[in-house]
Amino acid sequence: MHFFSRKNTKFLLIVFILLILVFVSFRGADNSFKGFVLRASSPFLKTFRIFSGGISDVFGFLGSIGDLKNENENLIQKNQELLAENTRLKDIEKENGVLRDEFGLAPKNKYDLEASFVIAQDPQGLGNYVIVDKGNDKGIRIGMPAIVSKGILIGRVSDVFSNTAKITLITDPASAINAEVQDSGSKGILNGEYGLGIRMNMISQAQEIKEGDAVVSSGLGGEMPRGLVIGNISRIDQSKDKLFQEASILPEANLSDLRIVFLVTKF
Amino acid sequence: MKNFFLFVFCTIVVFFQLSIEGVFFSLERIPDLALALVITLVISMGFEKSAPWLVLAGLLIDAGSGTIFGTGALAYIFIGWAISYLAAVADIRSRKILFAASLGAITVFSEITKDLFFWVSFRLKDYYLHQSFAVHANFFSLDYFLKIVYTVLAVYLIYYVFRRSSRSLLQEPIKLATKKRF
Numbered sequence: 001m002h003f004f005s006r007k008n009t010k011f012l013l014i015v016f017i018l019l020i021l022v023f024v025s026f027r028g029a030d031n032s033f034k035g036f037v038l039r040a041s042s043p044f045l046k047t048f049r050i051f052s053g054g055i056s057d058v059f060g061f062l063g064s065i066g067d068l069k070n071e072n073e074n075l076i077q078k079n080q081e082l083l084a085e086n087t088r089l090k091d092i093e094k095e096n097g098v099l100r101d102e103f104g105l106a107p108k109n110k111y112d113l114e115a116s117f118v119i120a121q122d123p124q125g126l127g128n129y130v131i132v133d134k135g136n137d138k139g140i141r142i143g144m145p146a147i148v149s150k151g152i153l154i155g156r157v158s159d160v161f162s163n164t165a166k167i168t169l170i171t172d173p174a175s176a177i178n179a180e181v182q183d184s185g186s187k188g189i190l191n192g193e194y195g196l197g198i199r200m201n202m203i204s205q206a207q208e209i210k211e212g213d214a215v216v217s218s219g220l221g222g223e224m225p226r227g228l229v230i231g232n233i234s235r236i237d238q239s240k241d242k243l244f245q246e247a248s249i250l251p252e253a254n255l256s257d258l259r260i261v262f263l264v265t266k267f
Numbered sequence: 268m269k270n271f272f273l274f275v276f277c278t279i280v281v282f283f284q285l286s287i288e289g290v291f292f293s294l295e296r297i298p299d300l301a302l303a304l305v306i307t308l309v310i311s312m313g314f315e316k317s318a319p320w321l322v323l324a325g326l327l328i329d330a331g332s333g334t335i336f337g338t339g340a341l342a343y344i345f346i347g348w349a350i351s352y353l354a355a356v357a358d359i360r361s362r363k364i365l366f367a368a369s370l371g372a373i374t375v376f377s378e379i380t381k382d383l384f385f386w387v388s389f390r391l392k393d394y395y396l397h398q399s400f401a402v403h404a405n406f407f408s409l410d411y412f413l414k415i416v417y418t419v420l421a422v423y424l425i426y427y428v429f430r431r432s433s434r435s436l437l438q439e440p441i442k443l444a445t446k447k448r449f
Contacts (some may be wrong), residue, residue: 007314010315011344014318014344015344018344019338022335022338022341025336029359034329034330037330049287051287052286053290120285120331121294123288124299124332139293225348256293
């Protein structure tokens, strides 16, 4: 068979054009191309997502016992809100005390939030992120924290396009968040373990932590507010070199069923 | 009419993957509907006629992926071109069980090839641009096994839907690729 058949010639031509596209993307046009396609497709993606949410709810409803399902959902949401509120109040109380003692400054406890719909997720299942329907046009910037239920952290904005943004979830191994154990104040760094787990590393051996302790953002570095709920300690281990403690964290938010998230635009 | 049908079919399948699947599947088990579409189109229409639609599907997937824009389309074009050389598929298409088995085998190899391609793309982006997402590419996990199984099932479903809808929506069905074209 002749190599330069019509099919092979067409194949080589397309590959050549795509290689140019990849090269141009690589040289800095990646976000522009993606932004353009996402801008054109975001209304459809949003409609599809809302529609699928409805179908998912129907299946969920059929799979449970009528009203108990709704009641359960309401209670879970209420529980999450109360937990977030409780955690934040504890944190504010602690912060208040410290500031009163030392500086007499009023604590910050109010965020500016931008509500947004989750319209897509990683199509290849190789990363851990979602795409939301707010972007540059609404003042969204890279690094902004994303929360649900008034204070439960789910991730951080990692890419912004004209009217969409990408949020890397806290379960992504690339995610690194300064956190602390609420009761003991032990500081550490949170990294995602692919799937639904999170690991808190670099906890000093001198600090006492226990299973069930709540973990919140520490606010160190100033990239996100202090006191956002992350989850609870489910297991405690020693680091390989035995210099630090490590803890597995069970996230408070259900990251596999995100529909509406709030981006913290100002704190 | 045929092109419009193909455009709508391709965009709906890709939008399903981007937007809807995450509601029903956990992230690491999401079946690759775009790959199922690529396999269906190449086997049904041949590489030459399906090439523009493979590029469209690839670019739409790229927009939602963490890879460099264009690499998904490149991966699908390579896979489509390779599949088109499998003359055996054309030979056994009339024998249902053998065809189903070969379709499954093609899907498994295509999925692994595609994920390797994406993994390399992620690594290159990470290495040169330092802006990649961390990539989970454990090819020996239960999640990955289930992802492949779901994708194989998706290929059967999409192939069936495509053949049926092309027959009923168009005046005449989209002509099957002949052995010569393979």
